[in-house]
Amino acid sequence: MASGQLSRVEALACSGCRHACHVMLYCDTETQLFGRIPIRHIILMQMRFDGLLGFPGGLVNPQEETLEAGLSRELLEEMGVALPISVEDHVDACYAPASTPSPSSRLITHFYVRKMDEEQIREAEIAAASTATDHGLEVLGMVRVPLYTTKGGGLASFLSHSFIGNARSQLLNSLLLLVRQPWCNPRINYVRDILYSLRLKI
Numbered sequence: 001m002a003s004g005q006l007s008r009v010e011a012l013a014c015s016g017c018r019h020a021c022h023v024m025l026y027c028d029t030e031t032q033l034f035g036r037i038p039i040r041h042i043i044l045m046q047m048r049f050d051g052l053l054g055f056p057g058g059l060v061n062p063q064e065e066t067l068e069a070g071l072s073r074e075l076l077e078e079m080g081v082a083l084p085i086s087v088e089d090h091v092d093a094c095y096a097p098a099s100t101p102s103p104s105s106r107l108i109t110h111f112y113v114r115k116m117d118e119e120q121i122r123e124a125e126i127a128a129a130s131t132a133t134d135h136g137l138e139v140l141g142m143v144r145v146p147l148y149t150t151k152g153g154g155l156a157s158f159l160s161h162s163f164i165g166n167a168r169s170q171l172l173n174s175l176l177l178l179v180r181q182p183w184c185n186p187r188i189n190y191v192r193d194i195l196y197s198l199r200l201k202i
């Protein structure tokens with residue numbers, strides 16, 4: 001575990017801490033952009049009300065519900081679908097940079113990653129724009145992350161936008177795990193963009 005990171009149990013032991021839970025929903029896909037550029041994965045993020053990019057989720061009070069039940073509740077509001085999230089989907093927890101001098105009210109951000117079917121992802125996108133109560137309010141729309149490099153654009157352009165909290169590093173660290181799979185060629189341009197952004201050597 002990297003320094004500054006907490007296990008789920010350690011995080012929950014922090015009395016008085018606030019907890020924010022967000023999730024990366026993704027699937028594999030065979031789809032090709034322009035019929036020739038493999039997209040490989042569909043990863044969902046969202047444009048928030050404040051113009052920043054982030055993952056679906058929100059604040060959860062563990063005195064009232066489990067982190068995972070709270071995250072599912074937030075997903076229902078933001079995406080219009082009841083997606084069960086389990087403890088096994090929890091991949092990371094860390095302290096957000098302190099914004100107040102009082103350590104007792106520090107925010108811990110929990111990050112979950114959940115793999116779905118392509119059909120489920122499509123259904124969630126449709127529900128997010130039609131039945132979700134937060135649509136057009138707290139959430140302006142779901143966006144897919146471009147996992148390729150095109151002339152002058154693609155992943156590098158996406159990463160140059162502004163992200164809420166540590167959402168950008170949550171995305172990059174998750175991408176790193178995906179591209180470390182055996183099929184992934186480290187010479188593919190977008191993989192170089194990931195490694196460069198993480199300041200890792202190719």
Ligand SMILES: O=c1[nH]cnc2c1ncn2[C@@H]1O[C@H](COP(=O)(O)OP(=O)(O)O)[C@@H](O)[C@H]1O
Nearest residue numbers: 020022054055057058059109164165166167170
């Ligand atoms: O995608 C994310 N990754 C990491 N932290 C986030 C993300 N989205 C929001 N946060 C952090 O969690 C806090 C609460 O999140 P959010 O604004 O989604 O909750 P809310 O809708 O319950 O108020 C934010 O102030 C921000 O610091």
